[in-house]
Amino acid sequence: MAEPTASGADLARQALAAARAAAKTRPAEPARKTRRTVRESRTGGRDPIGLGGILERLTAEQGWKESIGGGELIDQWTQICPTELATTVQPVGYDAEHGLLTLRPSSAAYATQIRLFERQLAKHLNDRLGRPAVRKIRVLAAGATAAPSPAVEEPAVPPAPVRTRETASPGYRRTFEAHQAAKASSTPTDPRVADAIERQNQVLTHPANREPETAFTDAVAELERLTAPTLDRAEQIRRAAIARKRGGDAAPVRRAFDVA
Numbered sequence: 001m002a003e004p005t006a007s008g009a010d011l012a013r014q015a016l017a018a019a020r021a022a023a024k025t026r027p028a029e030p031a032r033k034t035r036r037t038v039r040e041s042r043t044g045g046r047d048p049i050g051l052g053g054i055l056e057r058l059t060a061e062q063g064w065k066e067s068i069g070g071g072e073l074i075d076q077w078t079q080i081c082p083t084e085l086a087t088t089v090q091p092v093g094y095d096a097e098h099g100l101l102t103l104r105p106s107s108a109a110y111a112t113q114i115r116l117f118e119r120q121l122a123k124h125l126n127d128r129l130g131r132p133a134v135r136k137i138r139v140l141a142a143g144a145t146a147a148p149s150p151a152v153e154e155p156a157v158p159p160a161p162v163r164t165r166e167t168a169s170p171g172y173r174r175t176f177e178a179h180q181a182a183k184a185s186s187t188p189t190d191p192r193v194a195d196a197i198e199r200q201n202q203v204l205t206h207p208a209n210r211e212p213e214t215a216f217t218d219a220v221a222e223l224e225r226l227t228a229p230t231l232d233r234a235e236q237i238r239r240a241a242i243a244r245k246r247g248g249d250a251a252p253v254r255r256a257f258d259v260a
Helices: 008-025 051-062 064-075 108-116 118-129 170-185 191-205 217-227 233-246
Strands: 089-095 100-105 136-139
Touching (some): 064 089
């Protein structure tokens, strides 16, 4: 008798069961770690760099920053040092490598003062410079300090000459003469017209022809009322009280519970 052959579905179920059994008995493998690679620039410093970046890198590599700070310290001594030392103590040298500032005082008293307050002076200078440029101060023997060079004054601009009619430009004088000629020509030359204008001016300016001051009192009062500043309720009450007081309290004062 022939044995029944397994179908495709049966073979698949058998293979799945065998795989599950093998997975249970197989030892666990450690999880693989993925390594993240960092791309390094191998251009040898040939990438385009701005001029500012080049100067900053050169300054850091060559140590120019300390030298620049020393020059700034000596050149701006009168601005960054304490006020009492501006003209009595002179900086004569600065060692950027060791942060050593050399000073020459004008007298022994100032030399003693600098030695006593060396740390405070160094801190003051570093605070004004914004970096620890001074770490130590060396005081030389007292001697005469060089006077600071006077500031260069700009030459004063001479004031411009005042223009008058006599010194004005030819164009201005021609325009002025034309204006004067036009003004003179506008005056009436007929004596009858001039006489009529004179009589009209006399009539208009005569006091008898003026309106009396009491002719427009209503209009003036209305204009003052419209142009007067608006008063709040408190100010109105205050002014009414003052007016009542000046009037001699003629009207009786009503109380809250008086019968009207």
